[in-house]
Amino acid sequence: MRAPGRQPDRLRALIAAGVLAVMTIGAAGCAESDRDNGADKGAGGGTFILAGAGDPKNFDPIFNDDGESFRPIRQMYDTLITHKPGTAELVGGLAESWSNDPTGKIWTFKLRQGVTFHDGTAFDAAAVCANFDRWSAMKGEAAQSQMIYYADVFGGFAGSPDAVYDNCKAPDAGTAVVTMKKYKGAFPGAFALTAFSIASPAAMKQYGADTVTQSGDSFSYSAFANEHPTGTGAFTFGGWNKATGELTLNKNPNYWGDKAKVDKMIIKVIKDENTRKQELRAGTVQAIDFPAPADRKALAAEGYEVLERPAFNILYLGINQKNNPKLKDLRVRQAIAYALNRAQLVQTKGPGGAAVADQFLPSTVLGYAPDVQKYEYSVDKAKQLLADAGATGLTLNFYYPTEVSRPYMPNPQEIFTVLANDLQAAGIKVNGVPRPWNGGFKDDVQQFGKQDLHILGWTGDYNDPGNFVGTFFGRAKPEFGDQSMTEMFSAIAKADATVDQAAKKTAWEQVNRDMATKWLPAVPIWHAPPALVTTKNVQGLVPSPLTAETFNTVSITK
Missing domain, CATH: 3.90.76.10 (Dipeptide-binding Protein; Domain 1)
Known part of the structure; x- marks a missing residue:
């Protein structure tokens, strides 16, 4: 480097x-293809159309x-x-x-x-x-x-x-x-x-x-x-037509770096997953992001380029301790963790390469602790803990986003349904609350804390435990509702401020152990590798492990 x-x-x-x-x-x-993604084999100019979710x-x-x-x-x-x-x-x-x-x-x-x-x-x-x-x-x-x-x-x-x-x-x-x-x-x-x-x-x-x-x-x-x-x-703003869902970006001819190879890029918002796939097949868009797990092999077999990113993310079930006092009891939060059949969820709804998560950061990140407490699926343990905590018959409002697919959450509706069924099998009544991603779900959950449970996640921005654990749990947030976890906040702040590499590793490992046994503000669900799919005439698209692609490298063959 x-x-x-x-x-x-x-x-x-x-x-x-x-x-x-x-x-x-x-x-x-x-990638599920043998194309040299970094090569510019296409002609310059033209328009690149990507479907946004x-x-x-x-x-x-x-x-x-x-x-x-x-x-x-x-x-x-x-x-x-x-x-x-x-x-x-x-x-x-x-x-x-x-x-x-x-x-x-x-x-x-x-x-x-x-x-x-x-x-x-x-x-x-x-x-x-x-x-x-x-x-x-x-x-x-x-x-x-x-x-x-x-x-x-x-x-x-x-x-x-x-x-x-x-x-x-x-x-x-x-x-x-x-x-x-x-x-x-x-x-x-x-x-x-x-x-x-x-x-x-x-x-x-x-x-x-x-x-x-x-x-x-x-x-x-x-x-x-x-x-x-x-x-x-590399691109300038060309307009956002909310009626048609089309955002236009124009080539910046004065860009200081590698200038865009296409004249124009359009991000076309298509909120329905099947419709995105149909438009790809119809040729009205040239790339889609976050295809459904079941579609990857089918699209590759049809000749589309499936570009897989490494899994550097986490999906979790958030627990808000503010609205329902029962959720302040660690035993209730542990019961929720035991009630979830995460292995089956990975098998049935996860993309290829997905793995059950036992903590809130990938194993490749400093501070990952292999000896954290793991909550293996057990309906009996869940029911017993609920009974011990006097929480039998618990009812929870479970918020989940609609009209969106995220790298760690390709189909929120399906994931919600599986998790809600697991909780109900353990005796927890679930009220599902679907909300649109922007102007609904994110405000309700992250700004106002209206929910008891929610599904959300994160794609890492850089390799540091603070970017995962610190981002989620380093301070009091409406998302999790309990401002009294000062021990957790202090432990994270101390680990983040540790300069010595060995001491930092030790401090973060202990944070992750305590996260599972003492605090449990959320339940980690899975790590999932997201993908991009393009038509054959798209050249030069380089998938990012951070889902942070820039498109000035993209060209379109004639």
């Missing part, structure tokens, strides 16, 4: 271990955390650090190189020269600092909206005792120096997060980027977020 600047030995060992581990994950990916929320990176929004954002914006295509190896993005001081608190970025935003303004160190300062200074409704990544990575906003970010300085146009208040294991990997893409300060000011309003359970975002997203990426 290209060395990301000079690292002091202690931190170099820490960072290199994580990057090399996830490089292995990226290299392990395979759900509506994007908006196009301001910092206010998003889901793949359907990040897919177009990733084409329009760049991050300081990015990933080598097809892997999770860190390489330069808008920063040609980066380095840190011995404490891991001060990060210096040497920036690319001659880069411009889509509005023609210059990308420079001042623009970098304007973005960092903007994120940190969010207040009111903007801060309360979907800024999950910022809260998880940076601890809190300016003035918060948990805030990690201190300041950003621009000693010259080509150098940005970002100072943290403390070391955090997320860096440098977190600098590659799509949420932390660099936007044009001029466009954000012109179109009121920080204007966020709340009405009931919903948030409304600015003209910048919806109509004028302005980054430095």
Whole structure:
């Protein structure tokens, strides 16, 4: 890999271990075809049409955390650090190189020269600092909206005792120096997060980027977020027609990197899985994401290219302890875990290569503990624990998303049905509550905590346990409802702040053991390898283990 600047030995060992581990994950990916995905064999120009599984929320990176929004954002914006295509190896993005001081608190970025935003303004160190300062200074409704990544990575906003970010300085146009208040294991990997893409300060000011309003359970975002997203990426915003579900992205002829090979890309939102498949066969779209497990072999046999990504994700059953006091009892949460026949779910509904999860991160990530308590399927144990806790006849509201497929959750309706049947077999009555992904499920679950149970998951952004366990359980969240698990929050914070590699590994392993035996805020379900399917005339699409594809490499043969 290209060395990301000079690292002091202690931190170099820490960072290199994580990057090399996830490089292995990226290299392990395979496709159910023998095509050289990186080769550009097609002619330039034309239009590439990909079927999306759900509506994007908006196009301001910092206010998003889901793949359907990040897919177009990733084409329009760049991050300081990015990933080598097809892997999770860190390489330069808008920063040609980066380095840190011995404490891991001060990060210096040497920036690319001659880069411009889509509005023609210059990308420079001042623009970098304007973005960092903007994120940190969010207040009111903007801060309360979907800024999950910022809260998880940076601890809190300016003035918060948990805030990690201190300041950003621009000693010259080509150098940005970002100072943290403390070391955090997320860096440098977190600098590659799509949420932390660099936007044009001029466009954000012109179109009121920080204007966020709340009405009931919903948030409304600015003209910048919806109509004028302005980054430095390989594609520019061409319009979002909500009536037809078509998002248009145009080639950026002034892109600083490898320019897009197609003139235009269209993301066509098709929420029904069967309809996506039909349109692929009809040739009205040239790629679909997250095909149903049963469709992979059939589509490959028909001559379509099935590009499989490695499984670097987790699906879990979340347990909200706020609304039903019975769920505060560990025995009840353990009963839920024993009631789930996860092995059968993997067999019947999981994609090829899926595996039952016994903790909230893949086995390739530092801190995975092979000796965690495993909840083998047992209806009898579940019933006994419910009886011991005085929770016989328990009724729970189980929320699940509709109109969407996620890398870790190809068919939410089917997964919900199987899990709900398991719970009911153990004596737990389930009220199913289907809600649309954006503007429904995510707000109800993650902002307002209306549910007792829900299914959700995560695709890792970088190889660090904090990106999995810390993201889910590192602080109190409406999603899980119990703000009293201070022991869990403290243990995660301590593990994340540990610089020594061996000590960090030990600390995270213990966190994962305690997660299963002492806290159990959710039940891990499976790790599942997601796939992309394309028509034969699509060349150059490189699948990412992080589901973080960029499409400037794609060309269409005639």
